[in-house]
Amino acid sequence: xxxxxxxxxxxxxxxxxxxxxxxxxxxxxxxxxxxxxxxxxxxxxxxxxxxxxxxxxxxxxxxxxxxxxxxxxxxxxxxxxxxxxxxxxxxxxxxxxxxxxxxxxxxxxxxxxxxxxxxxxxxxxxxxxxxxxxxxxxxxxxxxxxxxxxxxxxxxxxxxxxxxxxxxxxxxxxxxxxxxxxxxxxxxxxxxxxxxxxxxxxxxxxxxxxxxxxxxxxxxxxxxxxxxxxxxxxxxxxxxxxxxxxxxxxxxxxxxxxxxxxxxxxxxxxxxxxxxxxxxxxxxxxxxxxxxxxxxxxxxxxxxxxxxxxxxxxxxxxxxxxxxxxxxxxxxxxxxxxxxxxxxxxxxxxxxxxxxxxxxxxxxxxxxxxxxxxxxxxxxxxxxxxxxxxxxxxxxxxxxxxxxxxxxxxxxxxxxxxxxxxxxxxxxxxxxxxxxxxxxxxxxx
Numbered sequence: 001x002x003x004x005x006x007x008x009x010x011x012x013x014x015x016x017x018x019x020x021x022x023x024x025x026x027x028x029x030x031x032x033x034x035x036x037x038x039x040x041x042x043x044x045x046x047x048x049x050x051x052x053x054x055x056x057x058x059x060x061x062x063x064x065x066x067x068x069x070x071x072x073x074x075x076x077x078x079x080x081x082x083x084x085x086x087x088x089x090x091x092x093x094x095x096x097x098x099x100x101x102x103x104x105x106x107x108x109x110x111x112x113x114x115x116x117x118x119x120x121x122x123x124x125x126x127x128x129x130x131x132x133x134x135x136x137x138x139x140x141x142x143x144x145x146x147x148x149x150x151x152x153x154x155x156x157x158x159x160x161x162x163x164x165x166x167x168x169x170x171x172x173x174x175x176x177x178x179x180x181x182x183x184x185x186x187x188x189x190x191x192x193x194x195x196x197x198x199x200x201x202x203x204x205x206x207x208x209x210x211x212x213x214x215x216x217x218x219x220x221x222x223x224x225x226x227x228x229x230x231x232x233x234x235x236x237x238x239x240x241x242x243x244x245x246x247x248x249x250x251x252x253x254x255x256x257x258x259x260x261x262x263x264x265x266x267x268x269x270x271x272x273x274x275x276x277x278x279x280x281x282x283x284x285x286x287x288x289x290x291x292x293x294x295x296x297x298x299x300x301x302x303x304x305x306x307x308x309x310x311x312x313x314x315x316x317x318x319x320x321x322x323x324x325x326x327x328x329x330x331x332x333x334x335x336x337x338x339x340x341x342x343x344x345x346x347x348x349x350x351x352x353x354x355x356x357x358x359x360x361x362x363x364x365x366x367x368x369x370x371x372x373x374x375x376x377x378x379x380x381x382x383x384x385x386x387x388x389x390x391x392x393x394x395x396x397x398x399x400x401x402x403x404x405x406x407x408x409x410x411x412x413x414x415x416x417x418x419x420x421x422x423x424x425x426x427x428x429x430x431x432x433x434x435x436x437x438x439x440x441x442x443x444x445x
Contacts, residue, residue, distance in 0.1 A: 003380050008053040012041040028065055032439075033386060035376040036428025037377040040384060045072030047393040050384060059398045059405075061385025066234055066354070068257040069318055070309065071393025077263050080308035082300050089300040101303040104310045105269060109242045110250045111273035115281065118297045121233040121258035122150040124270040125199065127280075127292050128254045129154065132197035132227040135276050136288040139172045142187050142226070143199035146178060148233060160433075179210045184217060188224045197227040197254075202244035203235060205350035205389070214250040227253040227276065233268070237261055237351050238322070265305035266296075318392035319353065325399060326352030326390045332403035333357070333388070340410045345417060346374065348388055355388040362417050368430035369422040370413065376426060377409030 013031055017023040024030045031039035040052035048071060050060045063072065070077065084097075098117075105115045118124050129141050141154065149155045153169035156162060174191065176183040178200070188195060198221055203209055230252040235244035237260035245251055254272035270292060271277075272359055278284045280291025296302075298306040312318060330348040337343040345360040359371035375386070381404040416425040 003382065004054045004056050006038055006040065006054060009041040010037055012053055012308065013039055016041070026065065028386070030434050034431065035379070035426070037373050038376060038379050038397055038427075040379070047073075048391055048395065048398045057393070058379075058382050058384035059401050061383070062387045062389040063391055064264045066238070066389050067262070068264045068393075069237055069260040069322065069391050070263045070312055071391055074263055074312075075394070076135045076312060077265070077305050077308040080304040081265065084300045084304040087300070090296070090298075090407050095300065097300055098298045101307055102199060104307055105271065108310055108313070109236075109246075109255070109257075109271060111239040111245055112255065113274040114277035115269050115271040115339065116277070116292050116297070117303070118268045118270065118292050118294050119266045119302070120379045121231075121256060121268050122152055123292065123294070124256040124258065124268045125150045125229075125231060125233075126131075126154065127270050128229045128256055128272075129197060129199065131254065131270075131272075131276060131279060131289050131291060132229065133278070134279055134287070134389060135227060136196045136225060138194050138196040138226075140191050140194045140196060141173050142184060142195050142198045143173055144178050145159045145175050146201050146204060146231075149199065150414075177304075178204070178207055179213050181213060181216050181220075181376045182255070188220060188226075195224065195226045197221075197229050199229040199231060200263070201235060202248055202250065203230045203239065203351070204235075205234075205356045205387070206246045208351070209248060214248050218250050218252075221253075227251065227267075230255045232256060233258040234354070237309065237313060238319070239351070240319055241310075241316055261309060263300055263309050265302050267302035267306050292424070321392035322353035322390050322394075324352075325394045326355050327400060328389075329388060329390060329394075329399050330355060331422050332399060333406050336403060336407045337410055340407070340414050342410050342414050342417065345370070346406075346410060348414060355391060357388055357391065362420050368432065369426060370416065372428070372431045373416055374409055375410045375431065379443075381405035381408050 012024055024028050040056065040058065042050050042052050044051055045060065048059055050058050050072065102115050106112055125272050133139065143149065153165045154173055157165040158173060175189050176187055182196065198217060202214055218228055230245055232243040232255050236257045239247045242256065245255065253276060254270065256270055258268035261269065279286055279289040330352060333348050334343060337346045344364065347358050348355045349358060350356050359367060359374045361367035383402050396443040412425060416422050
């Protein structure tokens with residue numbers, strides 16, 4: 001397919017920068033995450049394809065920041081939302097719809113006994129921490145060193161992008177490493193009777209749990225009286241409809257959900273054991289916890305989307321589709337990169353339903369410059385994505401287009417490796433990490 005350039009996208013991006021700090025409402029969507037002057041501004045999507053204002057079409061990956069697993073404009077979800085709109089969406093009292101959606105969730109995630117809905121993942125992870133502290137009477141939170149948990153101070157304060165956050169917000173946050181049980185054990189030994197909870201993703205795109213690791217974490221929490229909180233915001237409805245906890249057979253005390261549960265519509269959830277969740281309700285003799293109280297958490301559009309997603313996942317068919325397509329894609333990328341001699345630099349990693357890719361320099365070190373070059377060449381060939389995180393809507397043709405794009409991109413990448421630099425190949429500066437202390441020294445179009 002012939003690319004028509006980015007003139008209109010760049011014009012719209014300039015308008016966005018004038019009206020919106022950063023030119024996007026999510027840092028991961030920012031123009032600095034793409035090669036200079038090559039950040040498409042989109043108009044619409046269908047299935048696994050999206051179109052930009054320059055009328056370029058792309059096969060998209062990591063759709064909706066991994067929230068879209070069924071495809072853009074997935075008809076049953078759209079139909080459910082459209083029907084709901086005719087009945088009103090927000091009221092001064094709970095609706096029958098809220099009860100039905102909660103019951104759907106609890107049938108789908110049988111390890112949970114109660115659930116409360118919200119609108120974003122940050123709210124529910126923070127609510128889980130507050131609840132754990134209330135239950136245990138302890139201040140400390142043991143957080144796994146994983147990419148992202150919340151926009152709230154307790155997490156963002158631990159990153160480089162921590163301006164405006166008082167140090168006291170993170171004084172009680174202590175860190176351990178994934179698949180390193182000794183690092184967590186040491187925290188419990190150094191902070192006896194102080195840790196309210198352990199919060200972690202059971203798995204990630206980069207790492208699967210080593211045998212026995214999650215079971216041992218569960219045992220440690222039980223022994224030391226701390227709650228175990230699983231962040232299922234990415235893994236839920238991608239590892240299985242019941243989350244990573246169902247795949248690995250380890251039950252947390254609380255779990256946090258979002259992204260794919262609405263297929264792009266705004267909905268999140270905090271779920272867990274009744275004895276803990278009731279602390280945020282009316283049927284408790286303990287001091288009440290201000291758990292979640294949101295105007296829009298129970299609005300009917302998000303609940304309708306969720307209930308339609310549950311129906312689509314009733315036999316986990318989307319999971320099987322994502323895993324099958326992911327395996328085909330990974331095999332295709334491996335074949336092409338091996339043929340072109342760059343398989344040690346560009347390779348897919350992670351679970352087939354949640355693939356990412358590496359971009360290593362001539363010394364085998366992760367490189368933002370080489371990543372930008374890879375993104376640049378994929379964009380030119382009709383592939384948009386900061387990863388290869390797939391959906392159930394990706395067709396064999398989409399995979400074929402992607403593998404062909406990887407072939408063309410890898411040929412340029414190989415020449416840059418041979419030259420020992422991206423100079424002369426990359427049109428602008430390297431892409432930059434989304435969470436960093438200073439804005440990158442690059443021109444903003």
